[in-house]
Amino acid sequence: MAYRYLFGPVPSRRLGISLGIDLVPHKTCAFDCVYCECGRTTDLTCKRREYVPTGRVIAELDDFLAKRPDLDYITFAGSGEPTLHTGLGEIIAFIKDRYPRYRVAVLTNSALLTDPEVRAALMRADLVVPSLDAVSEEAFLKINRPCPGLTAGRVLEGLLDFVREYTGEVRLEVFIVPGINDTEDEIQLLKDAVAAIKPDRVQVNTLDRPGTDIRVRPASRGALERIAAVLGGEVIGAACTDRALPPESGDAGEIILATIRRRPCTPADLAALLGIRPAEVAKHLRVLEARGLIEQVREKRGVFYRAT
Numbered sequence: 219m220a221y222r223y224l225f226g227p228v229p230s231r232r233l234g235i236s237l238g239i240d241l242v243p244h245k246t247c248a249f250d251c252v253y254c255e256c257g258r259t260t261d262l263t264c265k266r267r268e269y270v271p272t273g274r275v276i277a278e279l280d281d282f283l284a285k286r287p288d289l290d291y292i293t294f295a296g297s298g299e300p301t302l303h304t305g306l307g308e309i310i311a312f313i314k315d316r317y318p319r320y321r322v323a324v325l326t327n328s329a330l331l332t333d334p335e336v337r338a339a340l341m342r343a344d345l346v347v348p349s350l351d352a353v354s355e356e357a358f359l360k361i362n363r364p365c366p367g368l369t370a371g372r373v374l375e376g377l378l379d380f381v382r383e384y385t386g387e388v389r390l391e392v393f394i395v396p397g398i399n400d401t402e403d404e405i406q407l408l409k410d411a412v413a414a415i416k417p418d419r420v421q422v423n424t425l426d427r428p429g430t431d432i433r434v435r436p437a438s439r440g441a442l443e444r445i446a447a448v449l450g451g452e453v454i455g456a457a458c459t460d461r462a463l464p465p466e467s468g469d470a471g472e473i474i475l476a477t478i479r480r481r482p483c484t485p486a487d488l489a490a491l492l493g494i495r496p497a498e499v500a501k502h503l504r505v506l507e508a509r510g511l512i513e514q515v516r517e518k519r520g521v522f523y524r525a526t
């Protein structure tokens with residue numbers, strides 16, 4: 219079976235061996251974060267609907283999981299917001315009923331947690347990783363650029379309602395953008411929010427590769443460690459979501475291009491992520507660049523390739 223909605227499995231720094239599920243078309247999201255590694259949001263929406271057929275996602279999962287793969291997590295992530303999909307709860311229930319040995323994780327931007335149906339859909343997940351980047355309305359608008367009507371106050375309210383009802387593990391993720399949410403005032407607000415949410419863990423993150431807005435720079439390691447200490451959390455250096463390739467994909471050049479379209483990568487990232495020899499990665503990158511499909515961007519961590 220060719221998989222359209224499953225990605226990986228890949229080794230993830232946060233989740234071990236993770237099989238990804240992408241429930242919405244590329245960049246369908248309630249936010250348009252300045253740091254997003256998947257490019258600008260093309261469908262900025264808070265409207266929940268069945269963006270891709272629930273039955274088809276379940277069929278792909280059934281086909282893949284019947285082979286009893288070794289996984290640490292099945293993760294709802296991808297290049298958009300999974301809670302926008304109205305079938306999320308049904309798909310999680312399918313996994314937990316049919317394949318109870320697998321742990322389910324959901325990465326969410328927290329935008330829709332005020333909706334009781336979204337909270338109910340998440341109840342059977344083993345792990346939820348909600349984001350909270352800002353508490354002040356000003357920083358929230360600057361970093362997350364939400365769909366109209368969403369406020370920082372409502373997002374925090376939804377998160378608090380969620381943690382009151384949910385009994386699984388919560389890892390709160392805070393993405394730091396220097397000059398926007400690293401001020402003393404904002405960090406104090408975040409600290410108060412963390413104290414109220416009481417997540418199991420707090421993970422502080424920053425840009426690891428080129429984001430949507432080229433003016434956004436990563437926070438320094440020292441700044442991240444300082445902020446993590448205030449919030450009682452830990453620093454993670456990886457990207458905000460775990461994305462990879464469909465299982466059993468074909469040609470290496472196409473695989474590399476598909477990966478770069480999802481997020482900019484260095485040649486070393488590609489070799490590690492895809493298990494392809496560095497020399498072969500370099501050869502395909504030269505061809506893709508000559509065809510005008512990708513271009514180089516120089517960043518602190520080295521040369522990244524991104525889709526043109």
Ligand code: SF4
Pocket residue numbers: 247248249250251253254255256259296297298299327458
């Ligand atoms: S980082 Fe996540 S929440 Fe923000 S725009 Fe990208 S997909 Fe949406």
